[in-house]
Amino acid sequence: MKNPFETEEQRAFRDSFAKFVDTEIRPFADEWDEAGAIPWELHRKAGALGMFGFGIDEAYGGLGFDDCFMRAAVAEELGRCGATGVGAALGARNISTGPIALLGSEELKRRVLPQILSGEVGSSLGITEPSGGSDVANLQTTARQDGNEWVLNGNKTFITGGMTSRYFIIGARTGGPGIAGISLFFVEADTPGFTRTPLERKMGWWCSDQATLFFDDCRLPADSLIGPENKGFIAIMNNFNYERLALIAQSLGMARTCLSESIAYANERKTFGKRLVEHQVIAHKIADMSARIDSLEAYLNQICWMANEGPTPVAEISKAKFLSTKILEYCASEAMQVFGGAGYLRGNPVERIYREVKVMAIGGGSEEIMKDLAVRQMGVVH
Numbered sequence: 001m002k003n004p005f006e007t008e009e010q011r012a013f014r015d016s017f018a019k020f021v022d023t024e025i026r027p028f029a030d031e032w033d034e035a036g037a038i039p040w041e042l043h044r045k046a047g048a049l050g051m052f053g054f055g056i057d058e059a060y061g062g063l064g065f066d067d068c069f070m071r072a073a074v075a076e077e078l079g080r081c082g083a084t085g086v087g088a089a090l091g092a093r094n095i096s097t098g099p100i101a102l103l104g105s106e107e108l109k110r111r112v113l114p115q116i117l118s119g120e121v122g123s124s125l126g127i128t129e130p131s132g133g134s135d136v137a138n139l140q141t142t143a144r145q146d147g148n149e150w151v152l153n154g155n156k157t158f159i160t161g162g163m164t165s166r167y168f169i170i171g172a173r174t175g176g177p178g179i180a181g182i183s184l185f186f187v188e189a190d191t192p193g194f195t196r197t198p199l200e201r202k203m204g205w206w207c208s209d210q211a212t213l214f215f216d217d218c219r220l221p222a223d224s225l226i227g228p229e230n231k232g233f234i235a236i237m238n239n240f241n242y243e244r245l246a247l248i249a250q251s252l253g254m255a256r257t258c259l260s261e262s263i264a265y266a267n268e269r270k271t272f273g274k275r276l277v278e279h280q281v282i283a284h285k286i287a288d289m290s291a292r293i294d295s296l297e298a299y300l301n302q303i304c305w306m307a308n309e310g311p312t313p314v315a316e317i318s319k320a321k322f323l324s325t326k327i328l329e330y331c332a333s334e335a336m337q338v339f340g341g342a343g344y345l346r347g348n349p350v351e352r353i354y355r356e357v358k359v360m361a362i363g364g365g366s367e368e369i370m371k372d373l374a375v376r377q378m379g380v381v382h
C-alpha cells in the first residue's frame with residue numbers, strides 16, 4: 001500500500017537499505033544461520049549506511065536526526081529477508097546506545113559511541129535475569145557503593161550480543177524494592193569479575209548470540225552510573241519503545257515474506273490437476289494474510305507519524321507489538337500450510353520464519369505484558 005506520510009527522502013533511504021539487504025544479506029543468510037554467526041564486516045557495512053545512528057548527534061558518529069519511518073524501514077527490510085537473527089546480531093547495539101546517548105557523560109559518549117555506531121564494536125543491553133524478564137521492577141542484580149566504586153553482583157540472561165559485545169548497559173538495584181530502586185550502569189567486557197557463557201541450541205536466531213552474564217564483585221568506577229541514581233526504571237521503559245517499534249516493523253517484514261512466498265508457490269504447485277491458487281481455500285488464505293498485513297502496515301505508518309510528531313504513542317506501540325506478532329503467527333502458520341511438506345524443510349524461508357515467530361512474541365515485552373501495558377496506558381486499568 002502507499003504510505004501517505006512518506007517523503008522522497010524516506011523512500012530513497014528505504015530503497016537503498018533494501019538494496020543493501022538484497023545484495024549483502026539475503027544471499028548469505030542461510031549460510032550464516034547454519035554457521036551460527038555473521039561476519040563482523042557486516043556490522044561495519046551497516047554502520048557505514050547509518051543503520052545505528054538514529055537520534056544520535058553527529059559529534060558522536062550518529063546521523064544527527066531521528067525518523068521513525070526510517071527506523072521502521074530498516075527493521076522491516078531485515079524482517080523481509082526472512083533471517084531475523086541477522087537483524088538481532090546487528091541491532092543488539094541499538095537497544096543500548098539510547099541510554100548512553102541520553103544519559104551518558106560527555107566523555108563516555110565521545111569515547112564509545114563512534115566505535116559502536118560505526119560497527120567497529122558491539123554493545124548490549126542487560127535487563128532480563130534468570131529469575132525473570134517481564135517483572136523488570138523486581139530485578140535482583142545489585143550495585144552497592146564502596147568508596148569511589150560501585151560493586152556489581154548478579155546475573156543477566158538471554159542477552160543478545162552478550163558473547164561478542166565490548167560494552168554493556170546493565171540494570172541493577174541500588175535502592176529499595178520496586179521501580180524506585182533501579183539504576184543503569186555502563187560495564188566494559190574486560191572488567192574483572194565479569195564472565196559470560198553462550199546460550200546454545202536455540203529455536204531460532206542462530207546467527208545471533210545470546211549469553212548469560214555473571215557479575216561477581218565486579219568493581220566499576222563511580223562514573224559508571226548512567227543517569228540519576230534510582231531513576232533507571234523509567235529510562236528502561238522509555239528505551240523499550242524504539243525496540244518495540246523495530247520488532248513491530250520486523251514482524252511486518254516477516255509476514256510480507258510469508259505472503260509473497262505463498263503466492264509464488266501457490267502459482268507454481270499443482271494439485272488435483274490445477275494450480276494451488278485456483279483452489280478457493282488456498283486463495284482465501286492469501287486474501288486473509290494480505291488483509292492482516294495491510295492493516296498492520298497502516299497502523300505502523302500511523303504510529304511512526306505520531307512518534308515523529310511526539311509525544312511517543314506508548315499505548316499504540318504496546319497494542320501494535322502484540323497485534324504484529326499475532327498477525328505474524330497467523331501468516332507463518334498459513335504459509336506453512338500452503339507449502340505443505342516443502343515448508344518443513346530447512347532452507348525454505350517460511351520454515352525459519354515459523355521458528356522465529358515466538359522470539360518476536362516474547363522478546364522486548366511479551367504479548368501478555370504488552371496487553372497489560374496497553375490497558376494501563378489507555379487508563380482502563382491503573
Ligand SMILES: Cc1cc2nc3c(=O)[nH]c(=O)nc-3n(C[C@H](O)[C@H](O)[C@H](O)COP(=O)(O)OP(=O)(O)OC[C@H]3O[C@@H](n4cnc5c(N)ncnc54)[C@H](O)[C@@H]3O)c2cc1C
Nearest residue numbers: 125126127128132133134158159160362363364365366368
Ligand atoms: C532470543 C532472545 C533474545 C533476548 N535478548 C534480550 C536482550 O538483549 N536483553 C534483555 O534484557 N533481554 C533479552 N531477552 C529476554 C526477553 O526480554 C524476555 O524473555 C522477556 O522479557 C520475557 O521474560 P522471561 O523470558 O523471563 O519470561 P517471564 O517473565 O518468566 O514470563 C513467562 C511467561 O509468563 C507471562 N507472564 C509474566 N508475567 C505475567 C503476568 N503478570 N500476567 C500474565 N502473563 C505473565 C509472560 O508473558 C511469559 O509468557 C531476550 C529473549 C530471547 C528469547
